Every structure is written in C-alpha cells, then in structure tokens.
Amino acid sequence: xxxxxxxxxxxxxxxxxxxxxxxxxxxxxxxxxxxxxxxxxxxxxxxxxxxxxxxxxxxxxxxxxxxxxxxxxxxxxxxxxxxxxxxxxxxxxxxxxxxxxxxxxxxxxxxxxxxxxxxxxxxxxxxxxxxxxxxxxxxxxxxxxxxxxxxxxxxxxxxxxxxxxxxxxxxxxxxxxxxxxxxxxxxxxxxxxxxxxxxxxxxxxxxxxxxxxxxxxxxxxxxxxxxxxxxxxxxxxxxxxxxxxxxxxxxxxxxxxxxxxxxxxxxxxxxxxxxxxxxxxxxxxxxxxxxxxxxxxxxxxxxxxxxxxxxxxxxxxxxxxxxxxxxxxxxxxxxxxxxxxxxxxxxxxxxxxxxxxxxxxxxxxxxxxxxxxxxxxxxxxxxxxxxxxxxxxxxxxxxxxxxxxxxxxxxxxxxxxxxxxxxxxxxxxxxxxxxxxxxxx
Ligand SMILES: NC(=O)c1ccc[n+]([C@@H]2O[C@H](COP(=O)([O-])OP(=O)(O)OC[C@H]3O[C@@H](n4cnc5c(N)ncnc54)[C@H](O)[C@@H]3O)[C@@H](O)[C@H]2O)c1
Numbered sequence: 025x026x027x028x029x030x031x032x033x034x035x036x037x038x039x040x041x042x043x044x045x046x047x048x049x050x051x052x053x054x055x056x057x058x059x060x061x062x063x064x065x066x067x068x069x070x071x072x073x074x075x076x077x078x079x080x081x082x083x084x085x086x087x088x089x090x091x092x093x094x095x096x097x098x099x100x101x102x103x104x105x106x107x108x109x110x111x112x113x114x115x116x117x118x119x120x121x122x123x124x125x126x127x128x129x130x131x132x133x134x135x136x137x138x139x140x141x142x143x144x145x146x147x148x149x150x151x152x153x154x155x156x157x158x159x160x161x162x163x164x165x166x167x168x169x170x171x172x173x174x175x176x177x178x179x180x181x182x183x184x185x186x187x188x189x190x191x192x193x194x195x196x197x198x199x200x201x202x203x204x205x206x207x208x209x210x211x212x213x214x215x216x217x218x219x220x221x222x223x224x225x226x227x228x229x230x231x232x233x234x235x236x237x238x239x240x241x242x243x244x245x246x247x248x249x250x251x252x253x254x255x256x257x258x259x260x261x262x263x264x265x266x267x268x269x270x271x272x273x274x275x276x277x278x279x280x281x282x283x284x285x286x287x288x289x290x291x292x293x294x295x296x297x298x299x300x301x302x303x304x305x306x307x308x309x310x311x312x313x314x315x316x317x318x319x320x321x322x323x324x325x326x327x328x329x330x331x332x333x334x335x336x337x338x339x340x341x342x343x344x345x346x347x348x349x350x351x352x353x354x355x356x357x358x359x360x361x362x363x364x365x366x367x368x369x370x371x372x373x374x375x376x377x378x379x380x381x382x383x384x385x386x387x388x389x390x391x392x393x394x395x396x397x398x399x400x401x402x403x404x405x406x407x408x409x410x411x412x413x414x415x416x417x418x419x420x421x422x423x424x425x426x427x428x429x430x431x432x433x434x435x436x437x438x439x440x441x442x443x444x445x446x447x448x449x450x451x452x453x454x455x456x457x458x459x460x461x462x463x464x465x
Contacts, residue, residue: 061086062319065093065128067119067143068135069105071306072157076412077132077184078109085420093126096121096135100310108306119143121289122427123150133157136229137236144181144266145173149447155182155419158247160437162237162463164445167438171465174434183417183437186411187246188253189418191404192385193411196360196371197254200296204389207365207445208255211345212361215247218283218376223293226271227281227320231327233448238329240266240451241444244349248337249432250441254362257341262446263456266330270352275323282319283308293322335447354378367391438463 045242058138064081074095081089095118096102102115106184116122123146131147133140133156141161147154160183161167174181187193187383200208217225225243229235236242252258268274288294297303297319331351338344356375361368370388374381387399404410417423439459446457 061090066132069096073104073134093122143373189411189414206366216353217354226322248443257339264335264447264450266333272327278323281317
C-alpha cells in the first residue's frame with residue numbers, strides 16, 4: 025500500500041507533485057503599506073502575457089489587482105499589448121526602471137523561457153512575490169539560482185501549471201488517490217502535437233535550445249509536472265533519445281518567414297499570419313524593432329531542437345515511465361496509462377483530430393481479473409481544458425480546494441524542468457542522467 029494516497033502526509037508534502045502550503049499571494053500586509061489591491065506588474069507582453077495574464081485579469085480581477093507596470097524588450101510590443109489589455113499603466117523596456125518607479129508587489133513573468141530566471145531572481149531580491157509561466161527555468165544552473173533566491177528572500181514563487189487544473193486531470197489524480205488500481209508500477213505516456221500546433225514551436229524562438237531549452241523543457245515540463253503530481257513522486261533518473269526528422273534542415277526549401285516566401289503554394293506548413301489581426305498587431309506590427317517573425321520558417325537551418333523524443337524515467341516511489349513527444353503528427357492529444365498492482369487507468373485524450381470526435385477525453389478503469397468501467401467527466405469550456413480559468417480563480421479568488429489542488433510551487437517547477445533538462449542532457453551525452461547530479465534542494 026504505497027500509492028500517493030497511502031503515503032503519510034509528511035512524506036507526501038516532500039514531493040514535487042504536492043502543492044505549496046497556502047501561498048498567500050493576495051493577502052495584504054498593512055505594515056508594508058499594502059492597500060486593498062495588490063500592485064501587479066508583468067514582464068514579457070506577448071500572446072500569453074497580454075491574454076491569460078493581461079486582458080483576462082484586467083477584466084475579471086480589477087477588484088483585487090492594480091496593473092502598475094508592463095515591461096518588454098520590444099518597445100512597440102509593450103505598447104501594443106497595453107492597448108490590447110485595456111490597462112492604463114506605464115510601459116517600460118527596462119525592468120529595473122519599472123520596479124523602481126512602480127513598486128510592484130506581485131510580478132508575472134511571461135518572457136521567452138531563457139529569461140524567466142533573471143527576472144524571477146531580480147524580483148525576489150526586491151521582495152516581490154513571483155508568478156512565472158512554465159517552464160520555470162531552462163537549465164540546471166538557472167534552477168539552482170532561482171531556488172537559492174527564493175530561500176534567501178523568504179518570498180514565494182508560483183509556477184502557473186494550468187494543466188493540473190483541467191477537470192479531467194483532477195479526475196485522474198482522484199482515481200489514482202482512491203487506490204483503485206493500487207500502487208502504480210509503470211506509466212505509458214505519449215503526447216502528440218499535430219502539424220499545426222507542433223509546427224508553431226519551430227517557427228519562433230522555441231526552435232533554439234538556448235531560448236526554450238528544447239521541447240523536452242518548454243513543452244514536456246507540463247507533462248512531467250502532471251506525472252510528478254499524479255504519482256506524488258520525484259523523478260530520479262532519465263535516459264532519452266531524440267531526433268530532428270521533419271523540420272529544420274529536413275526541408276527541401278526555406279525562407280526567413282512565410283509572408284515573403286516564394287514557396288507559399290507548395291509548402292504544407294505555410295502559415296498566413298495576415299488572417300489574424302491580433303497577431304498582426306502584436307508581432308508583425310512590431311517586428312522591425314527586434315526581427316521577431318511570428319510566422320518564421322519551420323525549415324530554418326538553425327533549428328537545433330528535436331521533433332521526435334522518447335524517454336525512460338525512474339521515480340522515487342519505484343514507478344517507471346515510458347514517455348514520448350512527437351511534434352509533427354496528424355493528431356493532437358495524448359495516450360496515457362497507469363499500470364497498477366490492482367489494475368490499469370487508461371486514458372485517450374483527443375484534442376484536434378482530422379475526424380469528428382464524440383468525447384475529447386475517454387477514461388477507463390480496468391481491474392485485474394475484473395471489469396472495465398468508464399469514468400465520466402464534467403463538460404467544461406475554456407482554455408487548456410478549463411485549466412486556465414480555474415487556475416486564475418484559485419490564485420485571485422482564494423477559492424477553497426483540497427490540499428492536492430493547491431498552487432504549484434518552485435519545487436514543482438524545478439522537478440518538472442529538471443526531468444526535461446536531464447532528458448536533453450541524456451540525448452547529448454548518450455547516458456542516463458540522475459536528477460541528484462544536477463541540483464541541491
Ligand atoms: N501555460 C501555458 O499553457 C502557456 C501557453 C503559452 C505560453 N506559455 C509561456 O508563456 C511565456 C510567453 O509565451 P508567448 O507564447 O507569449 O511568447 P511570445 O514570444 O509571444 O512572448 C514573449 C515576449 O517576451 C519578450 N521578451 C523576449 N526576451 C525578453 C527579455 N529578455 N526581457 C523582457 N521581455 C522579453 C518578447 O519580446 C515577447 O513579447 C513562455 O514562457 C511560454 O512558455 C505558457
């Protein structure tokens with residue numbers, strides 16, 4: 025009896041999959057002059073920042089948050105984003121100047137991944153609480169520096185792992201905790217990105233390991249966090265293989281980006297950004313300031329990340345996982361199974377498919393020597409399977425949730441990133457990589 029439900033409370037909170045103790049991001053400290061609304065600033069005002077953590081917050085949480093500053097290295101994008109968010113705070117291209125002038129109490133970090141750590145650390149050193157988009161960091165040095173800064177300043181980091189808050193993912197957690205399949209022995213997890221969504225990572229900065237840490241980190245951090253949380257366990261060792269088989273140098277032709285490309289008519293990956301007014305304003309209208317093409321060519325020669333990835337991961341509770349991530353598929357979604365001592369929890373998630381699907385997620389509980397039972401799920405609308413809305417409410421509305429749904433902390437951010445960093449290192453160094461060789465917790 026050693027699945028996550030049966031661990032003692034003390035053992036359970038030690039693992040990455042557990043939640044931070046209540047993180048009082050919105051509790052006020054009058055002795056610090058904190059007023060009724062927390063002073064909120066953002067660095068990185070692209071799509072994610074201006075939407076999920078910008079316009080949506082300004083519209084729905086104005087009673088608890090006051091936007092005091094926005095910062096981005098692109099002077100045009102930060103102004104365009106401010107207009108799109110409908111907020112009335114100053115815009116900056118210098119982070120320190122923003123902090124000096126606007127004195128934020130809470131910072132949202134939504135920059136390119138490689139720069140998360142520098143802003144997280146600067147904010148913590150100024151006594152500012154931090155929310156950061158995933159991945160928290162892209163390498164082990166950044167990881168150590170962020171964890172050290174949090175400890176040194178006694179502040180809090182929340183890593184906004186929205187996937188945990190999709191009701192289907194909560195349901196999986198609850199079935200595992202119920203003990204129905206007993207101790208989890210192994211996990212089969214295959215994530216599929218289709219030729220539209222997958223290709224999008226190869227158009228932009230994500231195509232470079234130095235910017236996004238490769239999809240092992242940028243994308244798989246979501247999946248590794250889910251697994252750590254579902255299992256209530258830490259990753260211990262990773263062995264991986266990967267290749268670049270479709271994008272980058274594999275293309276027969278290439279351009280800088282799609283708009284001026286002479287191969288539009290014969291390229292299956294042609295993306296017409298001119299049909300998206302928001303992206304035209306936020307990216308095409310600002311590209312002369314930094315050369316960032318939102319419709320970049322997926323066949324650029326400099327692409328150094330992988331589109332085909334496989335890993336074997338060992339966990340602290342003895343479970344193992346066979347994981348794969350493929351980024352040029354005709355289907356979008358995942359196959360997942362937990363193989364337990366008493367049975368199997370079997371999940372097929374259908375996001376966009378080239379055929380009509382009746383149900384997005386199909387979950388079956390299959391007992392050894394027993395029957396198959398379908399697990400029904402509530403129908404929830406909203407971004408990332410309903411996870412985005414629930415996460416925002418949890419942060420800003422102090423809704424009551426069971427312990428296992430509390431906000432993910434820096435340890436969860438670290439353990440999920442480190443799984444991907446270990447996988448990347450394993451591919452590069454052709455050896456199994458232990459998490460403990462990369463970090464002091
Ligand atoms: N949780 C999710 O489901 C989810 C979804 C999308 C994106 N994200 C995360 O959100 C973040 C932003 O993603 P995005 O899609 O908006 O990317 P984006 O490229 O659209 O936006 C990134 C912004 O950061 C700015 N920037 C780059 N370097 C900077 C620096 N050194 N200092 C300040 N600003 C800098 C860019 O100019 C750009 O405006 C990423 O970390 C990404 O992983 C999370």
